Amino acid sequence: MAAQFLFFLLATVAVAAAIGMLVARNPVSSALWLVLNLFCIAGLYLTMNASFIGVIQILVYAGAIMVLFLFVIMLLNLQALPRPGDIEWTKVLAFVLGMVILAQLMYVVAVGLDVPIEPVTTAQAAETGSAEVLARSLFTEYALHLEMAGILLLAATIGAVMLAQRRFE
Amino acid sequence: MDLPLYWTALIAFLVINVMLLSASVLVYAERRVSGFIQNRPGPNRVGPAGLLQPFADVFKFVLKEDIQPAAASPFIHSLAPVLMVVIAMTTAALIPFAEGVVIADINVGVLMLLALTSISVYGITLAGWSSNSKYALLGGLRSAAQMISYELSMGLAVASVVLIAGTLSLPGIVEDQAAGGAVLGWNVFRNPIGALIFITTAFAETNRAPFDLPEAEQELVGGYHTEYSGMKFGMFFLAEYVNWFIASFMIVTLFFGGYLIPFQPYLLAALPALDGSILLGILQFGSLMLKVAFFAFLFIWVRWTFPRFKYNQLMNIGWKYLLPIALANVLVIAVGVIIFRTLF
Numbered sequence: 001m002a003a004q005f006l007f008f009l010l011a012t013v014a015v016a017a018a019i020g021m022l023v024a025r026n027p028v029s030s031a032l033w034l035v036l037n038l039f040c041i042a043g044l045y046l047t048m049n050a051s052f053i054g055v056i057q058i059l060v061y062a063g064a065i066m067v068l069f070l071f072v073i074m075l076l077n078l079q080a081l082p083r084p085g086d087i088e089w090t091k092v093l094a095f096v097l098g099m100v101i102l103a104q105l106m107y108v109v110a111v112g113l114d115v116p117i118e119p120v121t122t123a124q125a126a127e128t129g130s131a132e133v134l135a136r137s138l139f140t141e142y143a144l145h146l147e148m149a150g151i152l153l154l155a156a157t158i159g160a161v162m163l164a165q166r167r168f169e
Numbered sequence: 170m171d172l173p174l175y176w177t178a179l180i181a182f183l184v185i186n187v188m189l190l191s192a193s194v195l196v197y198a199e200r201r202v203s204g205f206i207q208n209r210p211g212p213n214r215v216g217p218a219g220l221l222q223p224f225a226d227v228f229k230f231v232l233k234e235d236i237q238p239a240a241a242s243p244f245i246h247s248l249a250p251v252l253m254v255v256i257a258m259t260t261a262a263l264i265p266f267a268e269g270v271v272i273a274d275i276n277v278g279v280l281m282l283l284a285l286t287s288i289s290v291y292g293i294t295l296a297g298w299s300s301n302s303k304y305a306l307l308g309g310l311r312s313a314a315q316m317i318s319y320e321l322s323m324g325l326a327v328a329s330v331v332l333i334a335g336t337l338s339l340p341g342i343v344e345d346q347a348a349g350g351a352v353l354g355w356n357v358f359r360n361p362i363g364a365l366i367f368i369t370t371a372f373a374e375t376n377r378a379p380f381d382l383p384e385a386e387q388e389l390v391g392g393y394h395t396e397y398s399g400m401k402f403g404m405f406f407l408a409e410y411v412n413w414f415i416a417s418f419m420i421v422t423l424f425f426g427g428y429l430i431p432f433q434p435y436l437l438a439a440l441p442a443l444d445g446s447i448l449l450g451i452l453q454f455g456s457l458m459l460k461v462a463f464f465a466f467l468f469i470w471v472r473w474t475f476p477r478f479k480y481n482q483l484m485n486i487g488w489k490y491l492l493p494i495a496l497a498n499v500l501v502i503a504v505g506v507i508i509f510r511t512l513f
Contacts, residue, residue: 028245029245032245032295035291051275052277055277055280056280058284058287058288059280059283059287062287062288063283063284063287063290063320064317064320067291067313067316068317070291070294070313071294071313071314071317074294074298074306074309074310075310130276131276131277
């Protein structure tokens with residue numbers, strides 16, 4: 001019950017933050033909405049007992065990437081977008097109604113196909129969320145994929161440094 | 170020891186209040202010690218030996234007018250100091266105070282610590298941006314750049330500790346240091362370079378001198394908190410001192426045996442009745458606090474001894490020295506751990 005309540009709370013805030021990011025006129029506010037969204041997603045991971053992924057989500061996305069985003073936005077000193085003129089309320093209403101009908105249809109389909117709607121919170125899920133289990137499968141079963149991703153990232157880093165390098169002649 | 174929930178709540182309540190009080194003790198200690206270092210008395214008028222000085226300061230903060238610049242963004246301007254304090258206080262939940270006494274014993278405690286450190290930059294950066302002032306903005310930008318640069322080395326220093334301990338939980342790391350009998354099991358002896366890097370980056374992450382460029386008063390008036398007054402400024406002040414206290418705790422927990430009493434195995438062998446008793450817990454807490462007090466003193470000592478780095482020096486140290494050394498250290502430790510485990 002508590003888990004369900006947490007899920008709906010976090011999901012609602014996540015969706016609201018995503019909308020806030022899209023409609024915010026100021027780039028810094030936009031970035032902050034995105035940070036809130038990332039935090040809610042991290043919270044969702046935590047409710048699913050994937051504590052490692054949840055913490056990494058905060059560490060990498062909210063802590064490193066978004067700080068960098070914010071840093072660049074502040075350095076560029078972007079101007080706020082002009083306020084939108086008249087909002088066409090009929091279109092907003094149509095969008096909301098459309099989403100409600102879509103959610104209803106997806107619910108019916110999910111019930112029809114017998115897909116579990118509630119988040120999985122079994123002992124087995126808790127087991128797979130831990131750092132040890134994740135590391136074991138990453139470094140044994142998926143070792144090649146991990147190494148390939150690593151080399152790809154290294155190449156991308158070197159490429160970025162090459163592109164950003166200023167040449168003094 | 171598996172404590173029931175109300176015990177955890179009680180400890181959390183205690184810890185928050187002690188953290189709040191510790192800030193005032195640290196303020197007093199810093200002003201007195203800096204006074205002695207500079208051959209002047211320091212605050213000695215309010216109360217016996219000036220002990221009530223920090224409380225007088227807090228009263229002044231509370232009574233002062235809270236001014237918000239007209240061009241500031243109101244919500245974020247108020248949010249920034251709150252963020253700073255909340256994040257600083259949350260980190261206290263991860264500290265193991267004695268055997269089995271920790272508020273949140275999560276199995277990824279070390280990563281949680283790094284995550285909280287990495288998001289604490291938001292408070293300063295947002296304070297700098299939302300004030301709509303050039304000095305504050307420069308302070309915020311400097312802070313963001315500094316945090317990003319030193320976080321990597323800090324993460325690698327912590328990674329070397331995790332490699333040795335083989336666990337991501339902070340109580341686990343402390344227990345791992347119990348091996349080796351006396352004090353030789355402490356990570357500072359097994360991983361001295363990691364300890365040095367972690368202490369250096371801890372200074373940088375808490376924005377303490379000689380890394381206090383975000384609030385360099387000669388260049389930036391007050392840095393990121395130029396446009397804050399009253400209790401909002403007080404909250405930045407509080408957060409800085411709590412962060413410094415927590416950083417001392419983390420240095421001790423990761424590298425200096427945490428709550429372990431030096432020569433603990435011999436003590437337990439001499440007095441077997443002590444094992445698992447409340448008295449042992451109190452002794453461990455006392456030993457932790459003594460070690461923390463030393464590192465808190467170290468922070469003051471360094472601040473009043475070394476001049477502030479220049480900006481280019483700061484970036485040079487972070488990227489050209491600390492990061493390669495930290496990377497090499499992780500490699501050496503990893504190879505060392507493998508050799509050690511295959512031999513013994």
